[in-house]
Amino acid sequence: MKILFLVVLLFSQWAQATIEIYEFEDPAHEQRYRALTEELRCLVCQNQNIADSHAELAQDLRRKVYEMINAGQSDDQIVQFMIDRYGDFVLYRPPLNPKTMILWLAPVLTVAAGLLGFWFLLKRRRQNDQQPSDADLQRIRDLLKKSDNQ
């Protein structure tokens, strides 16, 4: 088991090595590069961002981001470049627009529905806790009396 673990470790090092390293003259550029590649989705391996993905497409996109940053493009320009080619899907945080409205509103609506249901439940329970009516009390007394007499 230990050996297997070591072997896995060995190979994970290997896998790490395939992500290329870009050098930036300006630390701020590097910061932007990190942030952008973490926000952009790799279209091939859809649950990874392009910073983590080994897919060739992710490599190309990383290179593109690097080139665009060095060419002095703003973050918005780079993101727009990607959206123009791959659609909103390339963003991990989709923008709020009519198409994605339900995506953004669903959690709020679900919580609201839950609270509403809870409120109704409480209301009904409180009603059940109400004092018994006089007629009911009278019946209880009668029943108790009856059982005492027996």
Added chain:
Amino acid sequence: MRFLIPLGIFFVLVIFLGIGLKLNPREVPSPLIGKPVPHFQLAQLHAPDQTFSPEQMKGKVWLLNVWASWCVSCRAEHPVLNEFARTGQVEIIGLNYKDEPADARQWLAQLGNPYTISVMDTEGMAGLDWGVYGVPETFVIDKKGLVRFKLTGPVDPNNLQTEIMPLLQILNGEAG
């Protein structure tokens, strides 16, 4: 009466999950639909001293097929494209994506060449402009040079009959 609410919720869930199962997460809608073709000017595979760019096809309905010799699904769609090209209904341009030109030429020599022209996108930068993320991909372009349809994945007799051919018929009828 009480059980009706959970039952109702259950059925709504079943319907949504059912729809979810049928969706294909690989199918990402292309933002290019209805937009002008992205420009490129690339050397031709069989005549490297000559270039091709999509503007040359203006006035014609055509297909752009993204392929590569390393791509397994391309092998699967290749006979379908060969046969479709033989009918002469439409010109198919090949975008040879991130490939070795020698391998690509050999691949076509071996399996047949359905393409009027293939261009070499060795670096994959034209592919990037076209939003290519999974080879093979096929685009349908109309006479005005607008992208009208994109298929991600291999062309097969089914999607050729039900999606591509009917669209070609409509586009051929449109004014240039």
